[in-house]
Amino acid sequence: MSRPFDGSLFAEGFLREAIKELPDYQHVSALDDLEAALLARFDRFPTDLSPNESQTEEDLIWPVLKRLGWTAHLRQQNLSPVGRHDVPDGLLFADGAAKDRANRFAEEWKRYGHGLAIVESKRWLRPLDRRSGRRGEESAPSTQMLRYLRRIDDVTTGKVRWGILTNGARWRLYWAGARSVSEQFFELDLGAVLGHSADGGDSVTADDRRHWLKVFALVFRREAFLPDAADERTFHERAIAEARYHRERVASSLSAVVFEQVFPDLVRALAEADSNAPLDEVRDAALVVLYRLLFVLYAEDRDLLPVRDSRYDDYALRDRVRGDIGHRKDAGDVFSVAAARYWPAFDDLCRAIDQGDASIGLPPYNGGLFDRDGAPMLSGVRLGDAVMADVIDALSFERTPLGRRYINYRDLGVQQLGSIYERLLEREVVREDGNIVVRPNVFARKDSGSYYTPDDLVDLIVREAVGPLVDARMDAFAAEATDLASREVPEDRRMGRLKRLDPAERTLELKVCDPAMGSGHFLVNLVDYVADRVIEAMAEAEALVEGYLSPLAERIEGIRNTIMDNAEDRGWTFDPGQLDDRHIVRRMVLKRCVYGVDKNPMAVELAKVSLWLHTFTVGAPLSFLDHHLRCGDSLFGAWVEPTIRRTDEQSSLFLRGPLARATRAAAPMQIIEGLTDAEIAEAHRSADIFAEVSEMTAPLHAFMSLLHAFDWLGIPRRGPVKTAFLKWLDGVFGDQIAIAQGEPFDSTDAHLPHLMAALGLADSERFLNWQVAFPGVWSEWEAKERGDRQSALGPDEAATGRMVRSPPTGDRDGSPRRRPETHDRRTPEGGRPAGGGLPAGERKGGGGRSGGPDFGGLSAAGPRRPQPLLAVRRTGHDAREARRHGRASRAVRHRVRQDGGPVLQERGHRGAAQGPLRLREPADALRHHALLPRRGQPVQVLRLCRQPRTGD
Structure with a gap:
């Protein structure tokens, strides 16, 4: 059809x-x-x-x-x-x-x-x-x-x-x-x-x-x-509900087959193909294969790859591999365990996607997922047809009571693919009785900080947090237009002043970060919302002022022409229908507005995949995202001003060079922001400039991370750790920066083990030093204050209504000076209002907006008393893992107490919590996320609610 x-x-x-x-x-x-x-x-x-x-x-x-x-x-x-x-x-x-x-x-x-x-x-x-x-x-x-x-x-x-x-x-x-x-x-x-x-x-x-x-x-x-007389819904409402049901059913079925069959089969096949590979490497390689397959299936079904080009169709996965396997399965054919027809075809296609192949109309889609160096294990293996046939067939056909049904990935969103990743974090690969086993890891989701966030909650957070910022830009433009209309101003000056306040351009200056992005679910929704608002702002401004044309329109046209010209010159297939204004604007939002952090490196890569697929343009390279999507623990890290203060005047001299280089990285970051990545040369230039930025910031990042690692080891309480810390600062072990960066050094000092422990902790915990990670966002790194308030949303923040000033600073030995001063907006006295709830205007049923979903602390009907963020029930099946997790949890709780942040209150004994996890001081949960705008550019930090799935 x-x-x-x-x-x-x-x-x-x-x-x-x-x-x-x-x-x-x-x-x-x-x-x-x-x-x-x-x-x-x-x-x-x-x-x-x-x-x-x-x-x-x-x-x-x-x-x-x-x-x-x-x-x-x-x-x-x-x-x-x-x-x-x-x-x-x-x-x-x-x-x-x-x-x-x-x-x-x-x-x-x-x-x-x-x-x-x-x-x-x-x-x-x-x-x-x-x-x-x-x-x-x-x-x-x-x-x-x-x-x-x-x-x-x-x-x-x-x-x-x-x-x-x-x-x-x-x-x-x-x-x-x-x-x-x-x-x-x-x-x-x-x-x-x-x-x-x-x-x-x-x-x-x-x-x-x-x-x-x-x-x-x-x-x-x-x-x-x-409305229909039978169920009071319109045809459209029933059609949308049917589509949602179909999508959720297919996603659920696909998830089940991935966890029960596809991922375990890939793990065992790769482990057998390279018996000397560590299990962690096998697991990562299996994830890469799985997501390469899902990427291609999704992209081909959505015409994001040139499936309609006769040059490409002979090399596409859809007919050459996917269709052939389906026909042979239907016919009851046998697939060889040793021979490999499908693996080379798949591997060749992955190479073509990564490097490009103009002879089949395929441009290079740069990106880490298909990089040959990103998963070196895959270069030395060949999986047999029997394994590949089972894997691809399971990902291509749904088993239903009526028989096998083709899975059309066009009907799935990247959110559904991301949810597969969210649950894969619950799996670990182990050897049991000589066999490779994929089993649930009860600590994986908590350790990685990955939790499922419902779509309605994501939409609500984005709308309520970002919407007012966009509205303010439109209001400023309208006020200026009204003012200019009331005075005699030359036309060229009038248009020039209006263009400086263009609401579409200024909306693209927003910087929005998800500090626990997982597979990018929130950021995908964010791209949609901001892109819609940018398009609306263009139309609003042009309708408000006769003869006005948004400067963004010319930029959109320029990007479109660049993509088409490059594709025509190089013989790449492109679809003009995928280069409409809305597609170009989404690419611009992705490159300029979207920021994210996750502690899990695979999560960062898969968030990129989700965002690339969501903003994919045939004939254009993938947008460079490494500068905005960073790997690190967003709750823990150091800030420049307290770092300098904690080193005495003599010791801090060695920081001046790294600090100066890091702050200069803001200028090249602005160059990256300005590149559109409409052609592969620009994407490569973005990558090259970011490599320079990383080199410029690496020394300061390493020093701050090591200092924070010493904090985790408990400087004030443990004499040997404190001594090791002071010796490191004084250069007893050698060059302080070189040591922090992991360069080899010789020392026989008795306190060396404590320094090595701190170095190991800095490497394993991946502390995120916000200013260094995003040098284009902050200015005046050595300023004492980082802004009077944070803009962080979550169920607890919305319920308590607190504002948190700058985090506590410490002395040179790490001793905390004071806890952060908090102010409570709930009552004039700062206490909880009578009745134990919220002020009358904030209670459910009070003033404000009504209707919409209610999420226990953040709802369209107004905030309620905070609820438990997370419920975890642990079993004792792995005592060693439980002890490791218990030690890590105690270290985190200690560090949070020292910083004046949230205290996790766990019940149970022997390191195993049996009850719900609660935040004792929820308003301080994101004290690390007080963000100072750069030259007036606001940064909005949104905290996603951590809500477990039903049954977790």
Whole structure:
């Protein structure tokens, strides 16, 4: 079946198959009449004469809407209470009575509250996602729709959330409630379905025409927007729920087969292929193979690799390997244990993805996942067909009661792939009775800090934390525009001042960090939200000021042209449909706004994979992300000013050189920020510059990490440790910086073991020194204060409402001077209000917003009393691991107490906690994350709620 649709509002599996099982599909009335009427209308329409917008609207769009049951409507109703900035082409009503109720209002914007959807019409075949370059078409139609939907959502308080955008041929349905409104739409090429597509759309066979006409009628007809008498949901709500159910079911099935079959099979096969390899190396290699496979399957199903190019299809995994295995499995064929046909094909494709192969239309997609040096073990192994066939078949076909069903990765999001990683952290590879076993590790998730965060909570955090920052930029632009309009200012100066406050450009200056990113779930949602807001800001600004054009529009066009020119020059396949404004903006958001930290190195790599897949552009290299996604423990590390203060004047002299070099790294970081990575040379330049940055910051990072490691060993309490620390600072062991960086040195000092213990701790714990890790963010590293307040959200912070000043500093020997001073906003006296709850205005049911999900401490209905963040039940199956974990936990608790941060309170004995884990001082949980903006650029740190899955 051909594919005349686009967007991800509804699942492809639903549109092709599941929709046929719905009663609505079976009872679409008068389909023959609809087909005949639409064909007659399109046949009469002069498509070859480039009809203008008015002609397309009158002679095609509104007649089609009438055939779909939309007889009650109003045209050109102003959404703006003042002026005429937002005027959709049409407002659709359920019936004449609803229209009559709307007409009782003199103010046009109030009439929208009685409608069902809006319509925005464009000329025949006008591009919907980019500027056409024609006069009067300065804005992309999709940006207009996003602006209208946001405005309507506000003026109707969420009653009207649907919009129809069409150029006569392509009909697109938007839903304001989607996570990414710009991306999660449904589009059907009606022109192609009826044989009238003139812009290269997919041709539709006669057998498919009736199906897609039924889909068109079901989605766009008036009845689809009305509640069903049976379950009070609209057709769209049922379709979205069906898609969600399908996605969750497939993801659950895929996860089960990965954990029970695929990952164990890969581990055992790799261990057998290289019997001398350490088990940790085998585990990492198996993870790399698994995620390379998932990357290719996902990218090919989503047309992110050039599967439609005849040069590539002979080397694609989809037909050459995946399809062949499926056919042989269905036929009951036998696969060789020793012979290897599939492994070389897969390995060759991975090499081509990494290095590029212009002869098959494939550009180099730089990135660590496919780097040959990233998993050296894989270069020396060959897995037999029997293993590869079982693995690829399990990842390609779902087992259902009705038989094997092809898994279409187009219907899965990168969040679903990331969830597989989240659960893989619970597995460890061990030898038991001579066999390689993959088993659950009850400590893995807590030790790594990886926890599942529900989608609704992620969306809520992003919206409530980032939304006001974007709104402030739009408000500043609007205020400046109003001020300039009231005075006589030359046009060029007026536009120049406005462009300096362009809300889209200034939104791209936001820096948002997830300090425990895992596989990047939160950051993926963040990219969607910020990209939507950037597109909306462009449209808002251009609608507010006549003749204004966002400077971002020119940059978007430049990036698009660069990608296309490079692809054409090098013979790479590219899809212009994947270079629309929304795709380019997502790449820009990814490169400039997204920051993340995780202690697990594999998590960092897989977060990159998630973000790359989510912002993938055929024909363009992968964005360089190493400068923003860092490996380290975000809760522990050192800061420059306390570090300098803790060394006396003489000892601190050796820090001046490393500090000066590290602070100079801010300038090259700004160069990386400015590179678009639209061509492979820019991506390589980003990598080369970041290598210089790493070299510049390495000495200071190493010194600060070693100092913090000594803190962990307990300087104030243990004499030998303190002595070793002071000897290191005084240079008794040798050059302080060289030692911290791991360079060899000779010493027979009696306190050397304590120094070596600190060096080992610094290496294993991966402390994150925030200023050094992100040198482009901070300025004045030696300043005493790092900002009056932190901007950190989490269930505990939202509930307590505390502000935390700078962390405590210590003397040279590490003795803490004082705990951080905290201020509580809850009552004037700083105490808990009467009744043991929150102030009256913050209690559930009080003032503020209502509705939305409730997450125990952060909800749209207002914060509640903090709940336990994590419940862990441990067993005693591995006493040695339990003792190791117990020692680590005690060290962490001690370090947190010294720093004035949260104290973990565990119940039980012998190092095994039997009850819930609670934060005794939750407001201090992110005291390390007080961030100082660089030159006025705000940094928003969002803390994800750590919530275990059901059954954990």
